[in-house]
Amino acid sequence: MFSAVLDSIPLALYRGAADPPARRSRWLAMRMPRWLGLLPFRTIDLVRVADTLLALILFLTTYDRTVNTGVPMALVYVSALGVAVPLVLRDRRPLAAWRSSLVLLPAGVWVSFETGVRYESNPYTPEMVISYLLVAYALAVRCDRRITGTAWAVSVLATWIIFPNSVPLGSIMVGAVMLFGYNVRLRRSATERLVLEERRSQEAMGAQAVLEERARIARELHDVVAHHMSVIAIQAEAVPLKAAGDPAQLEEGLAGIRALSLEAIAQLRQVLGVLRDEEGRTDTAPQPGLAQVEDLIANARAAGLSVLVKRPESLEGVPQAVGMSAYRIVQESLSNAMRHAPGATVVLDIGRDDHGVRLHITNGPGSSPARSPGAGHGLVGMRERAALLGGTLEAGPVPVGGFQVTAVLPIGRGSA
Known part of the structure; x- marks a missing residue:
């Protein structure tokens, strides 16, 4: 602790530096009128203007009091500058202002003694007190607490040397002013930390939103690509065998593959439309919903998958978010059945009531080995879709063989 006190002395006297000034309130930084636009500065700092005017007043007051007292003119100017210069410097360089005030203060006290002030009375003029207290406040606001504490101790020591009775x-006066300035410094620091934390919180929320958007786009891309590519791969393998050299059937099969490819490209464009075009417009094309489930079933049947469907007569009134999630869940379930259980029969049961949409997709064991292993992203994406709507999704193998997916997607305000 003693070494810390010793280290703070050179910081206050010659080595330390003050913090940069705080940002001015708009009431303290006035813009220059247009007719003064030729000046090198565009705003008027009212605090510095006030310091300059006060420094001029104190300079003239001190000069007027001492000019005709028989004191050498050099001391008169030094004593007048001793109360003016620190005020001019206190906003730009508060620590330099305090040091200059401390160095020039003895000249003012000497002039006070030379002009007839008795030793028993107070040698400090009002100009000295005003100037020094303002400089002490600026130092406490802009400097570290070690520098502030050392400056107070040096001030008390100088007072004791010059005039012990004071x-x-x-x-008390210097300590109160510095304590007030230090409290202002603490409040400003707390405000700056709060602003910084708010900025970091906003950046974190923005980063989280970006991650969620990336996850959403990745989920959409996975559903679109996985389904269509699976159907296209199966049809590309089955069409030559089915055609058996018949050009008409071969042409029909290739036309189906082309139609699936164009549909996949169209859906990819819809997904990527959220990234905005060059003119800043978003893609407003409608997203797929339960009305397009029939197209999924037709594509799956064209790829050789047997699909049995049970659905209500009308699915009107289903919110877009619920319809799209249901579409994607059915799409992923059919894609998984084609990849992992080729030749299996899929039973698709779609239910609807006032509370939500229920999906039950079951497939039996495949008649041939699985074509490709899965990475598990599809099941994760389906669970995420259900969870975002406040619903549930259960997926797992059936004891007799095969796989089933059961999803409940509620219809609520957040789904509209």
């Missing part, structure tokens, strides 16, 4: 009052 030590109690001088130490």
Whole structure:
């Protein structure tokens, strides 16, 4: 602790530096009128203007009091500058202002003694007190607490050396001003930390939103690509065998593959439309819903998958978010059946009531080995879709063989 005190002395006297000034309130930084636009500065700092005017007043007051007292003119100017220069410097360089005030203060006290002030009375003029207290406040606001504490101790020591009788009052006055300035510094620091934390929180929320958007786009891309590519791969394998050299059937099969490819490209464009075009417009094409489930079933049947469907007569009134999630869940379930259980029969049961949409997709064991292993992203994406709507999704193998997916997607305000 003693070494810390010793280290703070050179910081206050010659080595330390003050913090940069805080940002001015708009009431303290006035814009220059247009007719003064030729000046090198565009705003008027009212605090610095006030310091300059006060410094001029104190300079003239001190000069007027001492000019005709027989004191050498050099001392008169030094004593007048001793109360003016620190005020001019206190906003730009508060620590330099305090040091200059401390160095020039003895000249003012000497002039006070030379002009007839008795030793028993107070040698400090009002100009000295005003100037020093303002400089002490600026130092406490802009400097570290070690520098502030050392500056107070040096001020008390200088007061004791110059005029011991003024030590109690001088130490209290300087200490109160510095304590007030240090409290202002703490409040400003707390405000800056709060603003910084808010900025970091906003950046974190923005980053989280970006991650969620990336996850959503990745989920959409996975559903679109996995389904269509699976159907296209199966049809590309089955069409030559089915055609058996018949050009008409071969042409029909290739036309189906082309139609699936164009549909996949169209859906990819819809997904990527959220990234905005060059003119800043978003893609407003409608997203797929339960009305397009029939197209999925037709594509699956064309790829050789047997699909049995049970659905209500009308699915009107289903919110877009629920319809799209249901579409994607059915799409992923059919894609999984084609990849992992080729030749299996899929039973698709779609239910609807006032509370939500229920999906039950079951497939039996495949008649041939699985064509490709799965990475598990599809099941994760389906669960995420259900969870975002406040619903549930259960998926797992059936004891007798095969796989089933059961999803409940509620219809609520957040789904509209």
